[in-house]
Amino acid sequence: MSKRYDAIVIGAGHNGLTNAAYLAKAGLDVLIVEKNSYIGGATVSRELHTDWLYSNCSYVCSLLRPEITRDLELPRHGLQVVPYGGSVSFCSNGDYFGDYPDHGRQYREIARHSIRDANAYERYTADVMKQTRLIRPFLMRTPPDPTSLKPRDLKEMKVLMDAFAELGEEGLADTLRFWTKSIGDYLDEYFETDVIKAHLAGSGIIGTALGVYSPGTAYVLLHHYMGDVDGTVGAWGFARGGMGAVAAALASSLQSFGGEIRIDAEVDQIIVRGGKVAGVALSNGDEINADIVVSNLDPKRTFLKIMEEKDLPADVVRKAKNFKIRGSSGKLNIALDGLPSFNGIPKNSPLMHTDMHVLDSLQRMERAYDDWKNGSFSSDPYVDMLIPSQVDPTMAPPGKHMMTVFVQYAPPRVHGEEWTDADRDAFGKTVIDQIANYSPDFKDLILHCEVRTPREIENEIGLTEGNIFMGELTFDQLLFNRPFPGYAQYRGPVRGMYMCGSGTHPGGGVMTAPGANAAREILRDLKRTNLVPEAYPDD
Amino acid sequence: MKAHDETMMLRTPFHSRVAEACEINQWDDWKGYTTPRAYTEVEQEYFAVRSSTGVFDLSPMTKYRITGADAERYLNRVMTRDVSKLKPGRVGYTIWCNDAGQVMDDGTLFHFGAGDYRLCSYTRVMDWLQWSSLGLDVSIEDETADVAALAVQGPTSCAVLKAMGFIGIEELKPFGLTHHAFENTELMISRTGFTGDLGYELWIEPGKAELLWDRLFTAGANLGIHPIGNDALEMLRIEAGFLQAGVDFVPAEETVREGRSRSPFELGLGWLVDLDKGLFNGRRALIEEQRNGSRYGFVFLDVQGNKPAQHSFILKGKREIGSVTSAAWCPTAKSNIAFAQVESQYGRPGEELIAEIYYQRELIWTRLLAKCRVIERPVFSSPKRRQTPAPDF
Amino acid sequence: MTSSSFEVIIVGGGHNGLVCAAYLAKAGHKVLLLERNERVGGAAITREFADGFSVSACAQWLYQFNPTVQADLNLAQHGLQLAARDLDTIALAADGNHVTLSSTTVHGTSVSQQDQLAYSSFTQQMQKFASLLASASERRAPKLLHSNWTDRITLLKLGLGMKMLGKQDMQDLMRIALINIYDVMQENFDNHLLQAALSLDGTLGTHMGPRSPNSVFSFLHRRLGEVFGFNGPAVVKGGMGELSEALAKAAVSYGVELRTLAAVGKINCNADGVTGVTLTSGEIFNTPVVVSNADPKTTFEKLVGLRNIETGVARRVSTIRMKGNVAKLHLALDGLPDFSGLDMLQQGQRLLIAPSMDAMERAFNAAKYGEFSAEPVMDICIPSLHDSSLAPAGKHVLSALVQYAPYDLKAGWAPVRETYTQLLIERLGAYAPNIGARVLATELLTPVSLEREFHLGGGHWHHGEISLDQIMMMRPFPGATQYAMPLAGLYLCGAGAHPGGGVMGLAGRNAANEIISNSKRANTGSIATTKQQEGNS
Numbered sequence A: 001m002s003k004r005y006d007a008i009v010i011g012a013g014h015n016g017l018t019n020a021a022y023l024a025k026a027g028l029d030v031l032i033v034e035k036n037s038y039i040g041g042a043t044v045s046r047e048l049h050t051d052w053l054y055s056n057c058s059y060v061c062s063l064l065r066p067e068i069t070r071d072l073e074l075p076r077h078g079l080q081v082v083p084y085g086g087s088v089s090f091c092s093n094g095d096y097f098g099d100y101p102d103h104g105r106q107y108r109e110i111a112r113h114s115i116r117d118a119n120a121y122e123r124y125t126a127d128v129m130k131q132t133r134l135i136r137p138f139l140m141r142t143p144p145d146p147t148s149l150k151p152r153d154l155k156e157m158k159v160l161m162d163a164f165a166e167l168g169e170e171g172l173a174d175t176l177r178f179w180t181k182s183i184g185d186y187l188d189e190y191f192e193t194d195v196i197k198a199h200l201a202g203s204g205i206i207g208t209a210l211g212v213y214s215p216g217t218a219y220v221l222l223h224h225y226m227g228d229v230d231g232t233v234g235a236w237g238f239a240r241g242g243m244g245a246v247a248a249a250l251a252s253s254l255q256s257f258g259g260e261i262r263i264d265a266e267v268d269q270i271i272v273r274g275g276k277v278a279g280v281a282l283s284n285g286d287e288i289n290a291d292i293v294v295s296n297l298d299p300k301r302t303f304l305k306i307m308e309e310k311d312l313p314a315d316v317v318r319k320a321k322n323f324k325i326r327g328s329s330g331k332l333n334i335a336l337d338g339l340p341s342f343n344g345i346p347k348n349s350p351l352m353h354t355d356m357h358v359l360d361s362l363q364r365m366e367r368a369y370d371d372w373k374n375g376s377f378s379s380d381p382y383v384d385m386l387i388p389s390q391v392d393p394t395m396a397p398p399g400k401h402m403m404t405v406f407v408q409y410a411p412p413r414v415h416g417e418e419w420t421d422a423d424r425d426a427f428g429k430t431v432i433d434q435i436a437n438y439s440p441d442f443k444d445l446i447l448h449c450e451v452r453t454p455r456e457i458e459n460e461i462g463l464t465e466g467n468i469f470m471g472e473l474t475f476d477q478l479l480f481n482r483p484f485p486g487y488a489q490y491r492g493p494v495r496g497m498y499m500c501g502s503g504t505h506p507g508g509g510v511m512t513a514p515g516a517n518a519a520r521e522i523l524r525d526l527k528r529t530n531l532v533p534e535a536y537p538d539d
Numbered sequence B: 001m002k003a004h005d006e007t008m009m010l011r012t013p014f015h016s017r018v019a020e021a022c023e024i025n026q027w028d029d030w031k032g033y034t035t036p037r038a039y040t041e042v043e044q045e046y047f048a049v050r051s052s053t054g055v056f057d058l059s060p061m062t063k064y065r066i067t068g069a070d071a072e073r074y075l076n077r078v079m080t081r082d083v084s085k086l087k088p089g090r091v092g093y094t095i096w097c098n099d100a101g102q103v104m105d106d107g108t109l110f111h112f113g114a115g116d117y118r119l120c121s122y123t124r125v126m127d128w129l130q131w132s133s134l135g136l137d138v139s140i141e142d143e144t145a146d147v148a149a150l151a152v153q154g155p156t157s158c159a160v161l162k163a164m165g166f167i168g169i170e171e172l173k174p175f176g177l178t179h180h181a182f183e184n185t186e187l188m189i190s191r192t193g194f195t196g197d198l199g200y201e202l203w204i205e206p207g208k209a210e211l212l213w214d215r216l217f218t219a220g221a222n223l224g225i226h227p228i229g230n231d232a233l234e235m236l237r238i239e240a241g242f243l244q245a246g247v248d249f250v251p252a253e254e255t256v257r258e259g260r261s262r263s264p265f266e267l268g269l270g271w272l273v274d275l276d277k278g279l280f281n282g283r284r285a286l287i288e289e290q291r292n293g294s295r296y297g298f299v300f301l302d303v304q305g306n307k308p309a310q311h312s313f314i315l316k317g318k319r320e321i322g323s324v325t326s327a328a329w330c331p332t333a334k335s336n337i338a339f340a341q342v343e344s345q346y347g348r349p350g351e352e353l354i355a356e357i358y359y360q361r362e363l364i365w366t367r368l369l370a371k372c373r374v375i376e377r378p379v380f381s382s383p384k385r386r387q388t389p390a391p392d393f
Numbered sequence C: 001m002t003s004s005s006f007e008v009i010i011v012g013g014g015h016n017g018l019v020c021a022a023y024l025a026k027a028g029h030k031v032l033l034l035e036r037n038e039r040v041g042g043a044a045i046t047r048e049f050a051d052g053f054s055v056s057a058c059a060q061w062l063y064q065f066n067p068t069v070q071a072d073l074n075l076a077q078h079g080l081q082l083a084a085r086d087l088d089t090i091a092l093a094a095d096g097n098h099v100t101l102s103s104t105t106v107h108g109t110s111v112s113q114q115d116q117l118a119y120s121s122f123t124q125q126m127q128k129f130a131s132l133l134a135s136a137s138e139r140r141a142p143k144l145l146h147s148n149w150t151d152r153i154t155l156l157k158l159g160l161g162m163k164m165l166g167k168q169d170m171q172d173l174m175r176i177a178l179i180n181i182y183d184v185m186q187e188n189f190d191n192h193l194l195q196a197a198l199s200l201d202g203t204l205g206t207h208m209g210p211r212s213p214n215s216v217f218s219f220l221h222r223r224l225g226e227v228f229g230f231n232g233p234a235v236v237k238g239g240m241g242e243l244s245e246a247l248a249k250a251a252v253s254y255g256v257e258l259r260t261l262a263a264v265g266k267i268n269c270n271a272d273g274v275t276g277v278t279l280t281s282g283e284i285f286n287t288p289v290v291v292s293n294a295d296p297k298t299t300f301e302k303l304v305g306l307r308n309i310e311t312g313v314a315r316r317v318s319t320i321r322m323k324g325n326v327a328k329l330h331l332a333l334d335g336l337p338d339f340s341g342l343d344m345l346q347q348g349q350r351l352l353i354a355p356s357m358d359a360m361e362r363a364f365n366a367a368k369y370g371e372f373s374a375e376p377v378m379d380i381c382i383p384s385l386h387d388s389s390l391a392p393a394g395k396h397v398l399s400a401l402v403q404y405a406p407y408d409l410k411a412g413w414a415p416v417r418e419t420y421t422q423l424l425i426e427r428l429g430a431y432a433p434n435i436g437a438r439v440l441a442t443e444l445l446t447p448v449s450l451e452r453e454f455h456l457g458g459g460h461w462h463h464g465e466i467s468l469d470q471i472m473m474m475r476p477f478p479g480a481t482q483y484a485m486p487l488a489g490l491y492l493c494g495a496g497a498h499p500g501g502g503v504m505g506l507a508g509r510n511a512a513n514e515i516i517s518n519s520k521r522a523n524t525g526s527i528a529t530t531k532q533q534e535g536n537s
Helices: A014-025 A066-071 A103-113 A115-138 A151-165 A169-180 A183-188 A194-205 A217-225 A244-256 A299-305 A314-322 A362-373 A421-436 A454-461 A513-525 B015-021 B042-051 B071-078 B126-132 B157-163 B206-219 B230-240 B283-292 C015-026 C067-072 C113-137 C149-164 C167-176 C181-188 C192-203 C215-222 C240-253 C296-304 C311-318 C357-368 C414-429 C447-454 C506-521 C528-536
Strands: A004-010 A030-033 A046-049 A052-054 A081-084 A087-090 A096-099 A236-239 A260-262 A267-273 A276-282 A287-295 A329-336 A355-358 A382-386 A401-408 A446-452 A497-499 B026-030 B033-038 B053-057 B062-067 B090-097 B103-113 B116-121 B139-142 B148-153 B177-182 B185-190 B199-204 B225-227 B296-303 B313-316 B319-330 B335-343 B352-361 B364-375 C008-011 C031-034 C046-050 C053-056 C082-084 C089-091 C099-101 C257-259 C264-270 C273-279 C284-286 C289-292 C326-333 C350-353 C377-381 C396-403 C439-445 C490-492
Touching (some): A004 A014, A004 A276, A014 A030, A014 A244, A052 A401, A087 A194, A096 A194, A103 A115, A103 A194, A115 A169, A115 A217, A115 B126, A151 A169, A169 A217, A183 A217, A194 A355, A194 A362, A194 A382, A236 A244, A267 A287, A287 A513, A299 A314, A362 C357, A382 A421, A497 A513, B042 B225, B042 B230, B062 B071, B062 B126, B071 B116, B126 C311, B148 B157, B185 B206, B199 B206, B206 B225, B230 B319, B296 B352, C008 C015, C015 C067, C015 C240, C046 C240, C046 C326, C053 C396, C067 C506, C089 C192, C113 C149, C113 C167, C149 C167, C181 C192, C181 C215, C181 C357, C192 C215, C192 C350, C192 C357, C240 C257, C273 C289, C289 C506, C296 C311, C296 C490, C326 C414, C326 C447, C357 C377, C377 C414, C439 C447
Parallel strands (some): A004 A030, A004 A287, A287 A497, B053 B225, C008 C031, C008 C289, C031 C257
Antiparallel strands (some): A081 A236, A087 A096, A276 A287, A329 A401, A329 A446, A382 A401, B026 B033, B103 B116, B148 B199, B296 B335, B296 B364, B313 B352, B319 B335, C046 C053, C089 C099, C264 C273, C273 C284, C326 C396, C326 C439, C350 C377, C377 C396
């Protein structure tokens, strides 16, 4: 008979690690089980080409909650986040649009394309910031259940309503419009220049199976704007050593509190006895017992794969089946023999350190989505590429570079069939050709390339359909609807069972907030002192 | 020029001369242009304006050319004052609001001729100006980079211009404008400024800018001419009671937090609002505000002592009723002036309030509760500013 | 000539304008209604399009008309008759295995028993949700913060209605109201025709495909009809024009003065608000209150003039989304077409050509890029089967709504009218092989012609997209809700206002109630003296 734990967390992704760390910190005997031989889930750095380190899933961080980073002493455990600012979009006519981190320079660059847009950008920034300020305080809170009359839910509902009420009548209407609009329609209200709209719209579709003109995508944009690095809202940063450094620091923090991690331990089933959780059964046949089991897997995997239908209420099974978790993204990780050059910008431009996009019009982006709807990967894909080795010497040998390329759109299945290796190679070629359209020497510099379709992402990381957010970030699956109405407070339908993954509020994006929020609820149920920090006041 | 270079910091058409004169080499970014904080010494520059002539490079000022058959009607929709009363050859100080009656910026409006205006503003408002043109026959061009400008301010400024050969310039009335031939081009001179003193602004095509600078400084050599930087101008404008967008109020459409914008009445600019002139942006809301009362008042404060009340809270008794937006010691008036926003029931002229001032000496902070008095108008106002013909000194 | 004896002028005699006029007059106000065309009705009109052949030229079915309005205005007494009602919807299959949908049941050889069961529970649930929407539609959209008692009661009723749904339904509503009809169909049904037929109700008349989020809301909006007592579409005897005639008679009976061939060229205003209207003939009418039945864009851009309103309002108006996607096809037929596998009774139902949701989505794709789809979706009606007055004996009229035909077709509509008409006839021919040979005359109304003839801005039926960002207190735009526009004395009573499009009559009724209660609030009963207050409230 193996050791009995107070709590078992399934999946050593960043949220599982965060959750376990808080439980361990609170004095619980915690074990985290991980199916892979490495921890981190989608927050990993892997040496897939000798001397190169790939952040081969998630690749930058912004949403990582500073309250948690500080509280779990992640810097002491080795995490260093180096901020970078700005981004650039390349145009098919050889020009580009550079979103410089310096505000003045950004203005001049927008004005180079349109003086009116440069000025409209001020209003746009203010308006988006209004929305960001509205949502940020709720990242570290448990969503209320609007159907409940419990005092805590009513109180939290009031906090939510008060935040909305602060916007004023017209501001409130504008907020509702923002949350229900497409990013394309939203941007059309501000800007006239194609490439500027396309540039800004990228954040509205990343990781999302919707097009730029699909209502709801304006919120997705917000999801990419609401993070911060060193107090600068909307800023992004590289984790030194790749995203695996985030997981390593969390694991080290967890272990410092006495938590245990077991790798190569795939969970076959959550054991339920007498309506209560009893532990987990591993695929190697081992059983580990605990009164608390926390799933860091996505809701579909949790309820449809590692739990038995008989152990669950019917509505949960139905809701899990209807949960929207769509593969829409792919990824290329590339080892480069040198720094590639891009049309229009010098190699020493600050823009080289930032997110680089292609697709210079909303129409091209919408067509890329049409391909996805039709069951194929985009023939003219949207890419978001970064070369972190320019600022992080651990990623590649001196003078060589590592490039991470995020690709939108790639369907979960190709015309209804499983991805084949040939499909994957065709996808990789399409993306490389696309980049080469804007970087003449790019192809010649490629030393090694890892191509990841939704198939690879699902198989390795266990994200259903390869959805990077563990479920679409649309209004119907946010806040008290995430993952499903009635189950948004991290508690599962079985006593002792909890959820802590990105499928719960506030969603994906290497935030660690779901893991921490879930820990708060568990400690509450155990009547222990809450150790999870509150959000910094945002005024 | 490569696209890349266009985004570097810009230089004004006077840059070669400015850089040469800028002995202390301290620079600011003013709307993307490299501009001097000071040339030699701030006090010296300040007193050049108050006692002889100071020259300020105002080329980075945002300038829009507004033309078309509906230009007047258009401007009347945008501006709170009655633009139809601004005759050709005249300049007007003006503000504009959004629909909610909240101030977006202030600026000066130049009326050149029928359907031909220039609007100078601190903030950039092209987007708003374009939206405002819906349904009207008007065109709006940003001519910031096409026009170089110098402010020539101070008691001897008219004498300097006369020495340059601009005959009859002394007859130009305040807020008037005139054109003079200069080196095969046209130089526009307006009797305007941001200092409260006698002064002029000179507007010329960029190619002739350096020549203008040289002639001006040659002509002014014996009249105490001195270039002035941003820091001196800041002292001058506070002494003269001029508000600045982004400092004394937030441009309405750029506010993030509900309630952070201000109406003209709340900024003491009600005199620029003409509710009887017909439709303009914010009229409905301002009528409403007149009926229901304003939330805030804007006051000039004469603060006891000599510690500038920058960033201070304003108290009535022990209650916090507002805060300071701009403050400076005024060397001419020898008084300590602050602009403050206070709750609207306070701030009647003569009322005594308290400024909570923090200042530091050798790393030790001191909290000072300085009495202050609400004064009716700015402490500095030179009668020379209004005299025509303009005096020589 | 100047006339000032009217308290209210209504611009446009569409059905909402007529309803609004009737209610106002019934409450004792002096109302003048001005209609530019020879006959009132707007988009609810009957017109002869070929010798002896008449058709409901724009809206073709009646399926949402509000029963309260019908009763309040005694429309039956004023001549409104239905030639047929509670019709089924038949989704046509190329192989003849059609699917027939009634209000609560579905059948067809291809429909599984599971789908049949699912259909019945699905429609029941939708009925509940639509009832909630109906209760919100019958009142003005509440303000949320600056609410008065009327608004608070509405909010309370809505909140209570949500609670009454029960936890499960409430949770379902919170989720599906925001998503797309495509997913909801896939969650509930397997049959492609059934999925497509229902998802058409979520997208018809909008710039949305089945996969566009918000299409479930649009579906519920259409479903209001079921709450208002329609178990399927109805055909008005004499065409939709007869509904308008009945409304006009009702209005006149209450004392409305109705003038046709009186096109308003301008809504006059000064800085304080509206002062009246000027007709294109030059005639001027002065009134303190003008109610526009035109869409909000037309109202502000053409009638008031953007130059006469504040910049922020002009910006709001300019960004209203209203891209029309529907064309209308009228065929005069030498005889009844033989739709394969349909008997005469069945041919009289609502026939749909919408093979699958994916096909519809592909058709929508084309519209997104300013192209028309080669596989258009069609909503077909043969009214002459129910009403012999519409066509000569033995002959028939076919009327069809065609989607997706974008308003801003890249090539422009003029050069492709013929090709497009031919394409549509061929499309029909795939289901009714002989139809091409029976065509005597055709009429195609593109979105551009709909805009021109029925004054629908952008050719959009609903006077603005019915999507979540343009409903309730966001309709037509923030700051212009509750029918009073941000120009004192100007009201909107058409589909551009809450609760939106469809021949419902509610926008007109709600607007009238608002005008009446504003005049009561001023405590004088007179509309004139309330202008300043309501303009600034």
